[in-house]
Amino acid sequence: MGRWSDLIIAIDIAVKGPDGVIDADGDGVIVGDPEDDAPGVISMSLGGSDPPPELHDIIKAAYVYGIVIVAAAGNVGADTPSYPAAYPEVIAVGAVDENATVPDWSNRNPEVAAPGVDILSTYPDDTYETLSGTSMATPHVSGIVALIQAARLAHGLPLLPPGTETDMDTSTIRGILHVTAADAGAIGYDELYGYGIINAYEAINAALQ
Numbered sequence: 001m002g003r004w005s006d007l008i009i010a011i012d013i014a015v016k017g018p019d020g021v022i023d024a025d026g027d028g029v030i031v032g033d034p035e036d037d038a039p040g041v042i043s044m045s046l047g048g049s050d051p052p053p054e055l056h057d058i059i060k061a062a063y064v065y066g067i068v069i070v071a072a073a074g075n076v077g078a079d080t081p082s083y084p085a086a087y088p089e090v091i092a093v094g095a096v097d098e099n100a101t102v103p104d105w106s107n108r109n110p111e112v113a114a115p116g117v118d119i120l121s122t123y124p125d126d127t128y129e130t131l132s133g134t135s136m137a138t139p140h141v142s143g144i145v146a147l148i149q150a151a152r153l154a155h156g157l158p159l160l161p162p163g164t165e166t167d168m169d170t171s172t173i174r175g176i177l178h179v180t181a182a183d184a185g186a187i188g189y190d191e192l193y194g195y196g197i198i199n200a201y202e203a204i205n206a207a208l209q
Contacts, residue, residue, distance in 0.1 A: 015067065043070050059063070069082065071085035116132060178195040178196075179206065
């Protein structure tokens with residue numbers, strides 16, 4: 001991936017929303033109103049190691065604003081997710097194939113798992129390619145988060161807060177993902193699947209109860 005500083009600026013811009021602009025001296029400080037313009041979800045199909053403290057700072061700022069943050073767990077078969085997925089404010093997404101098997105390369109101890117093998121995706125030069133990786137799994141989770149919040153708005157319900165990595169009820173986004181995921185592997189949370197394989201139908205139903 002590119003420099004961590006690029007990601008920090010990108011998240012800052014996203015938090016400040018579509019009206020955010022870089023200030024006149026060009027130092028990367030974004031001017032905007034997060035209360036009005038912040039997105040509901042940030043999806044990051046990327047990862048790396050040894051990030052600077054400033055990355056966690058901006059992640060925490062987005063989390064405080066109520067933004068749900070989702071990131072790829074990583075593709076090197078490590079025992080823990082890569083960054084930024086490893087931060088406690090971020091939903092780390094592992095990959096499964098069509099048989100619900102976790103590939104050897106999907107980093108262990110994700111929060112949830114999603115389809116990430118042989119996924120049809122957009123590609124440069126106006127083409128499509130079949131790709132694999134936790135970067136392919138991540139948008140499935142981000143999409144469910146967006147659907148949950150959209151469904152609640154459509155039913156006159158307030159948006160749900162992100163929640164924490166240990167939530168097990170339907171009062172938060174992460175809690176809903178955890179309790180509605182299809183349990184796989186060892187019973188309960190396990191290092192391969194996390195809380196399980198996401199289930200969009202069950203998640204949205206739970207969000208509307």
